[in-house]
Amino acid sequence: MPNLQIPSHLILTQKQKEQLYSLPVSEFTDVNWEWESQNSAHSFLRKYNLVLENIQPEHKWKVRYSDKTKGIYLLQCCCGSDMSLKSKKSNSEEVKTRKSRQMFKFVGCLAFARIKKFEDNYISIFGYLNHLEDCQRCLPCQPPPLQLNETVKRMAQNLLKIHASSSHIHDDNMDFIVKHLDGKVIINDERFLLSSQDLINIRNSMTKEIWGLDKRKAEEINIDQFFGPNGKDNEITEATIYYKPRKEINDRFMLVLATKNQRDLAWKFGHQQILHLDGTFGISNKKVLLFTLLVLDDQKKGIPIGYLIFSAAGGAQRASSSYDHSILKELILRYKNKLEQEKGCAFIPKVYILYIFIY
Numbered sequence: 001m002p003n004l005q006i007p008s009h010l011i012l013t014q015k016q017k018e019q020l021y022s023l024p025v026s027e028f029t030d031v032n033w034e035w036e037s038q039n040s041a042h043s044f045l046r047k048y049n050l051v052l053e054n055i056q057p058e059h060k061w062k063v064r065y066s067d068k069t070k071g072i073y074l075l076q077c078c079c080g081s082d083m084s085l086k087s088k089k090s091n092s093e094e095v096k097t098r099k100s101r102q103m104f105k106f107v108g109c110l111a112f113a114r115i116k117k118f119e120d121n122y123i124s125i126f127g128y129l130n131h132l133e134d135c136q137r138c139l140p141c142q143p144p145p146l147q148l149n150e151t152v153k154r155m156a157q158n159l160l161k162i163h164a165s166s167s168h169i170h171d172d173n174m175d176f177i178v179k180h181l182d183g184k185v186i187i188n189d190e191r192f193l194l195s196s197q198d199l200i201n202i203r204n205s206m207t208k209e210i211w212g213l214d215k216r217k218a219e220e221i222n223i224d225q226f227f228g229p230n231g232k233d234n235e236i237t238e239a240t241i242y243y244k245p246r247k248e249i250n251d252r253f254m255l256v257l258a259t260k261n262q263r264d265l266a267w268k269f270g271h272q273q274i275l276h277l278d279g280t281f282g283i284s285n286k287k288v289l290l291f292t293l294l295v296l297d298d299q300k301k302g303i304p305i306g307y308l309i310f311s312a313a314g315g316a317q318r319a320s321s322s323y324d325h326s327i328l329k330e331l332i333l334r335y336k337n338k339l340e341q342e343k344g345c346a347f348i349p350k351v352y353i354l355y356i357f358i359y
């Protein structure tokens with residue numbers, strides 16, 4: 001098969017690569033789905049346990065590569081991955097943890113699938129979906145991970161709802177185990193000790209439930225859902241003074257936010273008075289910069305009256321080297337214009353004071 005391109009992210013031995021290349025074309029699956037045939041896409045994928053949303057850590061399919069923006073997911077049967085190959089490439093610490101997580105034995109299975117998805121729709125699948133007989137017989141050599149107890153989960157959810165810190169939630173969980181379970185952390189195949197990963201999972205599913213935000217989707221899709229022209233949350237739309245998505249590599253993402261109450265406070269304590277600007281660089285791993293506009297109230301207490309958020313310029317290595325006078329000026333002007341539009345007169349602070357924190 002001269003045109004076959006085996007994805008480079010698969011973990012395969014030389015022998016497996018040769019086996020794949022020697023297979024006739026007809027052995028490979030290559031299917032495209034139309035928008036309207038999503039039902040058949042789902043039933044096809046279900047047959048092979050390849051519905052991406054349903055893949056669990058204890059399954060044989062492992063994601064070897066994914067690009068959420070392009071909607072590309074490359075999966076491989078873990079019975080086909082000789083993890084000792086990986087150990088030659090990566091550092092030993094990482095391998096130790098990976099190895100211990102491997103639940104199935106390596107039997108040289110060749111199955112892999114490259115799935116393309118756009119938003120919620122499956123577009124295509126290409127791959128070799130036949131598992132070796134040895135693979136089909138292969139049972140997990142480690143038991144599947146134990147489920148977290150529902151009560152523990154609900155306790156964590158309740159605390160997350162009132163914005164408790166992670167350490168507080170872990171302490172509360174420990175207290176519960178000591179007081180009510182006699183210190184036992186596993187009872188009847190259920191776990192009672194909350195791990196950091198549990199907490200991340202619980203938080204993510206709450207975010208999805210409350211905000212309709214799916215963290216598996218590309219960030220720009222989620223952001224657009226909130227701040228874009230089709231935003232459904234009136235409160236957010238009302239507070240969005242300016243939103244510019246990043247469409248090209250050299251573009252910046254820009255966002256100016258202030259609630260009506262904050263805008264009123266700006267008039268009360270910012271007009272003809274001092275406006276403070278507090279800058280934080282790199283508030284997320286996406287090199288986003290945040291400048292908070294603050295005023296001082298009667299008691300000289302700082303109150304935030306608006307947020308200027310923007311991404312680093314394309315190609316910038318560090319968020320801190322990525323802002324200048326002109327971008328701040330542009331965003332402050334957007335803020336000021338909004339205030340003036342609403343009130344019909346000029347908003348003039350006496351002076352701007354800038355503070356900067358770099359993380």
Ligand SMILES: [Zn+2]
Pocket residue numbers: 060077078079080109110111130131132135136
């Ligand atoms: Zn397999």
